[in-house]
Amino acid sequence: MRVLVTGGAGYIGSVVASRLVESGHDVVVLDNLSTGHRDAVPEGAAFVEGDVREHAAAILSHGIDAVLHFAARSIVPESVAHPELYWEGNVGVSLALLEAMRATGVRAIVFSSTAAVYGEPESVPIPEEAPVRPTNPYGATKAAIDAALSEHARMHGIGAVSLRYFNVAGAHGRFGERHATETHLIPIVLQVALGLRESVSLYGEDYATEDGTCVRDYIHVTDLADAHLLALGRCVPGTHQIYNLGNGTGFSVRQVVEVCREVTGHPIPAVTAARRPGDPAVLVASGSRAREVLGWRPRYPRLEQIVSDAWAFHTTAMAGNLPEDRL
Numbered sequence: 001m002r003v004l005v006t007g008g009a010g011y012i013g014s015v016v017a018s019r020l021v022e023s024g025h026d027v028v029v030l031d032n033l034s035t036g037h038r039d040a041v042p043e044g045a046a047f048v049e050g051d052v053r054e055h056a057a058a059i060l061s062h063g064i065d066a067v068l069h070f071a072a073r074s075i076v077p078e079s080v081a082h083p084e085l086y087w088e089g090n091v092g093v094s095l096a097l098l099e100a101m102r103a104t105g106v107r108a109i110v111f112s113s114t115a116a117v118y119g120e121p122e123s124v125p126i127p128e129e130a131p132v133r134p135t136n137p138y139g140a141t142k143a144a145i146d147a148a149l150s151e152h153a154r155m156h157g158i159g160a161v162s163l164r165y166f167n168v169a170g171a172h173g174r175f176g177e178r179h180a181t182e183t184h185l186i187p188i189v190l191q192v193a194l195g196l197r198e199s200v201s202l203y204g205e206d207y208a209t210e211d212g213t214c215v216r217d218y219i220h221v222t223d224l225a226d227a228h229l230l231a232l233g234r235c236v237p238g239t240h241q242i243y244n245l246g247n248g249t250g251f252s253v254r255q256v257v258e259v260c261r262e263v264t265g266h267p268i269p270a271v272t273a274a275r276r277p278g279d280p281a282v283l284v285a286s287g288s289r290a291r292e293v294l295g296w297r298p299r300y301p302r303l304e305q306i307v308s309d310a311w312a313f314h315t316t317a318m319a320g321n322l323p324e325d326r327l
Helices: 011-022 052-060 076-081 083-104 137-156 185-193 221-232 253-264 288-294 303-317
Strands: 002-006 026-031 046-049 066-069 108-112 159-164 167-169 200-203 218-220 240-244 270-273
Touching (some): 002 011, 002 052, 011 026, 011 066, 011 221, 026 052, 066 083, 066 221, 076 083, 076 137, 083 108, 083 137, 108 137, 108 221, 137 159, 137 240, 167 185, 167 221, 167 303, 185 200, 185 253, 185 303, 218 221, 218 303, 221 240, 221 288, 240 288, 253 303
Parallel strands (some): 002 066, 066 108, 167 218, 200 270
16 A cells, blocks of 8 residues: 655654555655654655645655555643644644545555543543544644544545554664654653653652552554554445554553562662643543554553663663763
């Protein structure tokens, strides 16, 4: 299959592109490199540097069978401070991509959505039937794109699959997580182990959880990529399917820090800070539908494996800039 991966030079997009190449697909990566990295495009994939609005139609007109759409802004605090960037950069770009697909006759798309569309859930693990009521512009834009996919399936016959998940971590060989502004817990904790930060903050330790800290869902990036490949084979013309991806249990902030200490061999100081507004105690997505329908079976569900792979990537990526006692 010949596929277009938008945002394929970013963290998740690059791993998906790599797994596609490994699986024998013909891959074209489209990325403007605003947050992605040119060296994250896997060998064997064609690369086009540019924006979806300007380049998608031309690429799609050259025999593309399906699209995997990752190009998006994804920092929640930024979305609150500058929502207009997210409505334009997420919804506007996605609508332009869907129009290009309609015009060129491409009828299959897998969309990287988010479980943030559910906001503060009534129950956990969160099923796909849970009410969609996002609490920030980032989640709202993803919900809007999901709605657009449903309409394009109904009106134009595309086959769409949305995958909703929370935290992705780990690495797939040389493909890993590196952001100019890091907001995700595991890489932040590993930055402490690398000596790039003094400590990690625990935002609240009086939640109604086993150890008082928030519990969150973590999925290995390779398992997430494999779910995208499975979804690619399930696109049905005229339908929009939605699947949550989750480990079903979740891990607390303290658990994450402790596992990072064990894996890295560094003490990793942790300091207690005030709760952040709007942080629910537990956010875990159910992956039962994906398991039943897509046949998705995570190969790396253990937090120790997720952290170990992330640590191997970070120490390799930073090897030339770190003292020996940090490697």
